[in-house]
Amino acid sequence: MAMSWLIQTPISLLLGVFTAASHKYRAVLAVLYFLPLLLSSAAIAIAYKALLDPNFGLAAGLHLPILAQDWLGNPQLALAVVIFVIAWQFVPFHTLIYQGGVRQIPASLYEAAEIDGAGRIQQFFHITLPQLKYTIITSSTLMSVGALTYFDLIFVLTGGGPGNATRILPLEMYLTGFRANLMGPASVVAVILVVIGLSLALFLQRLGGKDHSGSQLEGL
Numbered sequence: 001m002a003m004s005w006l007i008q009t010p011i012s013l014l015l016g017v018f019t020a021a022s023h024k025y026r027a028v029l030a031v032l033y034f035l036p037l038l039l040s041s042a043a044i045a046i047a048y049k050a051l052l053d054p055n056f057g058l059a060a061g062l063h064l065p066i067l068a069q070d071w072l073g074n075p076q077l078a079l080a081v082v083i084f085v086i087a088w089q090f091v092p093f094h095t096l097i098y099q100g101g102v103r104q105i106p107a108s109l110y111e112a113a114e115i116d117g118a119g120r121i122q123q124f125f126h127i128t129l130p131q132l133k134y135t136i137i138t139s140s141t142l143m144s145v146g147a148l149t150y151f152d153l154i155f156v157l158t159g160g161g162p163g164n165a166t167r168i169l170p171l172e173m174y175l176t177g178f179r180a181n182l183m184g185p186a187s188v189v190a191v192i193l194v195v196i197g198l199s200l201a202l203f204l205q206r207l208g209g210k211d212h213s214g215s216q217l218e219g220l
Contacts, residue, residue, distance in 0.1 A: 001147035007087045008094060008143055009136070015091065016098025017128060034092045041089065045156035048085050072158055075165040082154055082166050089153070090146070094139045101135035102128065134208055141204045145197045169193055 019030050036044065051058045052071040059067035071081050105128065113123050129136075151170040154160065160167035160175065167175070169189055177186030 001144055003083050004086055004147050005140060005143050007083060008091050009140065011087070012091050012094035012139065013098050013132070013136070015095040017102050017124070019095065020099045020102035033095055036089045037092050039089075041153040042156050044085065044089055045153045048081075049157055052081065073162050075162050078158055078162055078165045082158060085157065086150060086153065090143070094143065097139050097142075098132065098135060101132045105131045137204055137208050141201050144200045144204065148193050148197045 015033060019026060019033065039047075049072065050056075054060075054068045054070055057067075059065065059069075069077060071077050109127050109131070110123055113127060118126065149170055150168060151174065154166055154168065154171055155174070158166045160171050170193065173186050173189040173193070176182050176189065
């Protein structure tokens with residue numbers, strides 16, 4: 001969950017700011033960015049499983065020995081691959097959220113900053129980020145709670161292996177309940193997931209303050 005958030009949030013935020021700007025190829029780039037949203041998790045897992053095959057995948061096709069790793073069979077690499085694939089799938093969704101947030105920021109704030117001599121980086125840190133406070137909280141809530149429900153992609157891609165390297169709680173719940181036929185322990189895992197998800201959602205919402213539904217532009 002933590003690694004997913006650390007990887008997806010900066011990339012989604014930067015892409016959201018970039019796609020919200022007016023430039024020549026914005027429409028084409030937006031289509032490419034959001035293409036993963038059209039694919040199912042199972043299809044993505046099958047595709048990456050084929051691409052990462054050390055004998056017949058991308059490494060063999062491009063003749064790049066450096067890619068000929070046992071990506072899904074090495075416990076040190078498998079979890080990193082899973083996090084990468086999940087990020088590739090869901091970054092476009094969060095990019096769309098940030099894109100909408102950036103487009104709600106009044107252009108007058110940036111015009112005033114330019115008059116005062118602020119550069120692009122200063123505008124980003126002093127205008128864009130503060131104005132996206134509640135957008136970041138919303139995206140982080142969806143991202144964190146969503147990390148507790150990842151199942152189909154990991155089930156198809158690694159099956160929880162190698163060993164228990166990618167056996168996260170939702171997959172553990174399924175394997176315990178339906179493979180081992182231990183519905184009691186599986187129900188306990190389900191309750192734990194609900195409690196963790198609810199606690200995270202409430203904690204993140206409290207970060208926005210008491211009036212988290214108020215306008216970000218109040219007091220400007």
